[in-house]
Amino acid sequence: MCAKKSAVAPENDRTIDIYTKAAEIFHEQGFDATSMSNIAAAVDLTKAGLYYYIESKEDLLYAIMSYAMERLETMVIEPSQAFDDPEERLKSIIARHARLLTEGNKAITILTDEIEGLKPKHRKQILDRKRVYMDFVRGTLEALKSAGKLRDVDTTTATFCLFGALLWLPRWYRTDGPLNHDQIVDEITKIMTGGVLRHACEDQK
Amino acid sequence: MCAKKSAVAPENDRTIDIYTKAAEIFHEQGFDATSMSNIAAAVDLTKAGLYYYIESKEDLLYAIMSYAMERLETMVIEPSQAFDDPEERLKSIIARHARLLTEGNKAITILTDEIEGLKPKHRKQILDRKRVYMDFVRGTLEALKSAGKLRDVDTTTATFCLFGALLWLPRWYRTDGPLNHDQIVDEITKIMTGGVLRHACEDQK
DNA sequence: ATTTACTAACCGGACGGTCGGTAGAATCTC
DNA sequence: GAGATTCTACCGACCGTCCGGTTAGTAAAT
Numbered sequence: 001m002c003a004k005k006s007a008v009a010p011e012n013d014r015t016i017d018i019y020t021k022a023a024e025i026f027h028e029q030g031f032d033a034t035s036m037s038n039i040a041a042a043v044d045l046t047k048a049g050l051y052y053y054i055e056s057k058e059d060l061l062y063a064i065m066s067y068a069m070e071r072l073e074t075m076v077i078e079p080s081q082a083f084d085d086p087e088e089r090l091k092s093i094i095a096r097h098a099r100l101l102t103e104g105n106k107a108i109t110i111l112t113d114e115i116e117g118l119k120p121k122h123r124k125q126i127l128d129r130k131r132v133y134m135d136f137v138r139g140t141l142e143a144l145k146s147a148g149k150l151r152d153v154d155t156t157t158a159t160f161c162l163f164g165a166l167l168w169l170p171r172w173y174r175t176d177g178p179l180n181h182d183q184i185v186d187e188i189t190k191i192m193t194g195g196v197l198r199h200a201c202e203d204q205k
Numbered sequence: 206m207c208a209k210k211s212a213v214a215p216e217n218d219r220t221i222d223i224y225t226k227a228a229e230i231f232h233e234q235g236f237d238a239t240s241m242s243n244i245a246a247a248v249d250l251t252k253a254g255l256y257y258y259i260e261s262k263e264d265l266l267y268a269i270m271s272y273a274m275e276r277l278e279t280m281v282i283e284p285s286q287a288f289d290d291p292e293e294r295l296k297s298i299i300a301r302h303a304r305l306l307t308e309g310n311k312a313i314t315i316l317t318d319e320i321e322g323l324k325p326k327h328r329k330q331i332l333d334r335k336r337v338y339m340d341f342v343r344g345t346l347e348a349l350k351s352a353g354k355l356r357d358v359d360t361t362t363a364t365f366c367l368f369g370a371l372l373w374l375p376r377w378y379r380t381d382g383p384l385n386h387d388q389i390v391d392e393i394t395k396i397m398t399g400g401v402l403r404h405a406c407e408d409q410k
Numbered sequence: 411a412t413t414t415a416c417t418a419a420c421c422g423g424a425c426g427g428t429c430g431g432t433a434g435a436a437t438c439t440c
Numbered sequence: 441g442a443g444a445t446t447c448t449a450c451c452g453a454c455c456g457t458c459c460g461g462t463t464a465g466t467a468a469a470t
Contacts, residue, residue: 014415032238036461048416048461048463053415151395151401157384158396160373161396164370164373165370168372169369190356190358192366193400193402195356195398196346198353200404201405242425252425256428258449261426262426262427
């Protein structure tokens with residue numbers, strides 16, 4: 001009898017390979033439209049062989065999303081917390097999140113698109129972790145407001161607009177498009193912090 | 206033998222009822238996760254009875270999305286075209302699209318979330334109509350640029366940011382939340398046109 | 411001798427969709 | 441206006457397929 005498989009973190013190369021490929025296929029076809037045989041074939045296994053590594057389809061999804069949340073926490077939240085200045089912090093969040101979304105790791109995208117595929121218990125866990133992130137961003141906007149650096153906008157709505165613009169990124173961004181990675185990050189930061197319309201105080205070019 | 210059923214427009218009350226209910230259920234559970242029996246039960250029919258009104262599950266989805274596109278065209282694009290001033294036009298687009306997304310018609314949401322459920326032929330048709338909308342919005346930003354009223358941002362990126370913020374709306378907006386309809390429209394317009402950060406030229410409060 | 415890393419074959423169930431039929435309303439025939 | 445016919449709006453039962461998941465077994469490594 002083998003020890004209970006854990007969905008907490010990838011344990012070895014093969015498992016990581018499965019998670020990565022599964023994330024890509026889920027991203028392309030959607031969770032429901034993807035069969036376990038699809039995934040098995042993509043990693044050169046039979047379906048039964050795949051089940052040697054995972055517990056269930058739902059568990060696989062949860063593993064992917066847990067991994068994605070961890071990436072978000074270590075690559076976006078933690079480094080951004082280092083900034084005391086809320087303006088710097090906000091820009092760090094936008095830039096780092098945008099980078100994560102465009103650098104090819106599909107797990108991050110699945111995080112927002114396939115939450116309905118989780119069982120209630122797992123869903124709650126992921127949503128709780130997302131909420132911490134959401135509160136972190138809104139807190140940053142609140143700090144900006146306290147510092148008199150925020151326009152007169154509702155921080156909750158602003159947070160959601162920010163997330164909307166960011167989370168839409170992987171749906172349109174193409175690595176081979178006209179704008180490279182840094183340019184995209186730059187544009188989004190500019191647009192979300194300063195809007196699209198020219199301000200009265202800006203010089204005409 | 207009966208005439209071929211059309212997916213172009215709802216023909217009678219019962220069909221409209223089916224489309225409306227189906228849109229709600231697709232929105233709640235997702236297209237793949239919804240069975241035809243689910244929909245049938247929701248409109249007090251058996252599955253066989255439901256198939257008297259529709260041709261296939263995919264056809265039902267296409268009918269809903271065609272209807273949604275039509276709404277978008279008549280309630281957002283056409284009225285906004287009336288504005289010659291690009292700034293007014295942009296604000297009209299944002300306000301009208303936001304209104305459509307929050308006023309309870311789930312079809313509009315399905316338009317962006319379930320495109321993968323369509324057969325290639327139907328998908329292309331919907332995407333082509335979406336592209337016209339997309340071009341209209343980007344065109345408006347280009348017009349703003351020509352008028353010297355746009356900040357130095359990439360119009361394509363700005364268009365996608367705008368869509369992202371808008372399309373994210375139905376995922377978080379609650380009718381019974383603290384902000385009413387008009388306030389939300391107001392906030393989003395403010396945020397997307399002017400960004401979140403206070404401009405140098407604005408007075409401290 | 412035991413464990414690891416698998417596979418071929420299989421299972422119960424759900425799904426999209428179909429088919430034969432039918433109650434009742436509407437229409438036609440004389 | 442009575443009877444025959446046709447049409448509308450469904451339903452119960454069923455079909456083939458595919459899916460998530462299991463089981464019994466095995467070849468190679470340890």
